[in-house]
Amino acid sequence: IVTVNCARLLKADHHATNGVVHVIDKVIATTTNSIQQIIETEESLETLRAAVAASDLNSLLESEGQYTLLAPTNEAFEKIPRETLNRILGDPEALRDLLNHHILKSAMCAEAIIAGLTMETLEGTTLDVGCSGEELTLNGKPVIANKDVLATNGVVHFVNELLIPDSAKTLFELAQESEVSKSMDLFRQAGLSSHLT
Numbered sequence: 001i002v003t004v005n006c007a008r009l010l011k012a013d014h015h016a017t018n019g020v021v022h023v024i025d026k027v028i029a030t031t032t033n034s035i036q037q038i039i040e041t042e043e044s045l046e047t048l049r050a051a052v053a054a055s056d057l058n059s060l061l062e063s064e065g066q067y068t069l070l071a072p073t074n075e076a077f078e079k080i081p082r083e084t085l086n087r088i089l090g091d092p093e094a095l096r097d098l099l100n101h102h103i104l105k106s107a108m109c110a111e112a113i114i115a116g117l118t119m120e121t122l123e124g125t126t127l128d129v130g131c132s133g134e135e136l137t138l139n140g141k142p143v144i145a146n147k148d149v150l151a152t153n154g155v156v157h158f159v160n161e162l163l164i165p166d167s168a169k170t171l172f173e174l175a176q177e178s179e180v181s182k183s184m185d186l187f188r189q190a191g192l193s194s195h196l197t
Contacts, residue, residue, distance in 0.1 A: 004028065006109035006148040006155060035069050035151040036062035044158065047077040051089065055096045060103075067122075067154035068104035070138070073145065076162050084173070094168040097123055101165040107154045110136070110147040125165050138163060 002009040007024040014021040036058055039045050048071055052058055061069065077085060088094045100123035108119065113136060117129040127138050135142040138159070146158035166174060175184045187195075 001112045001114065003109040003111050005031065005150055006111065008111045029150070031150045031152055033151055034062040034153050035067060035156055038149060038151055038156050039069075039071065042071075044073045044075070045071055047074050048072055051095060051099060054089065055092060055099055057096070057099055061153075063153065065153050066107040068106065068108045068119075069154065069156045070102040070104070070127075070144075070159045070163065071156050072102060072159055072162050076143075076160050079160075080162055080164070087170070088164075088168055091168075097165055097167040098162070101125055101163055101168070102159070109155055110144070110157065121165075123165060123167070125167075127163065 002012070004022070004024055005028045007026040007028055009022055010025055011023040014023070033041070036052075039049050039052060039061065052061065061067070088098055101121050103122040104119050104127075105122060113119070113129055115129055115131040115136070119127045119129065121127060128140070130137040130140060132142050136144055138144070141161055143159040143161040143163070144157050145160040149156040149158070172184065175181060
C-alpha cells in the first residue's frame, strides 16, 4: 500500500503528453508543524508533553527524519494505576524506554498499517498489528483513537492506552501478567513483595 502524506494512492502512472498523473483518495493539506510542535499545542497530550520533556526526547521529535509517534493521550496515562505512573515518571530510564516503545523508526500512515505486520520501535521492541472488526489493534488492543496527524518529520497517531514495554515494568508487574502469578501470591504472603517492586 502506497501513501502520499497519508492519502492512499489509487491509480499510478497515467502518462500524459506533459507528465505523469497519480490518482489519490484525498486532498493533501500543507504540513508545517514537527511532531514536537504537535505535542506542544495539543491539549489532550499534556501528560505526554511533560514526559517527553523529562526524558530529553524533544530534540529527537523536532529533528529531521521520518518517525511515527503513537501518542498516548491524557486519558491513556490516567488508565494506569497512579503508583505505577509515578514510578515510571520518576525513573528516567524506564520513562525513556516507555516513550521509545511508542516511536517507530519510519513514518507509517494508518492506510499502510495492516494486520499481520510487525513494527519495530525506537526501543528495539516490536508491536504486533491485528484487527478487531473494523479497528486496527496493537498487541491485541484496539488503541488508535485519532490517526494520521501529519508532521514535517513524520506522522502522529493518538492512542488511548499506554503500551508499556517489559523494560519499564517491575518484576512484580511482569510476573502478574505471566504464568507465575500464583508464585507471586506466595511471595506476597511471605512478605517479600517489596523486593519484587
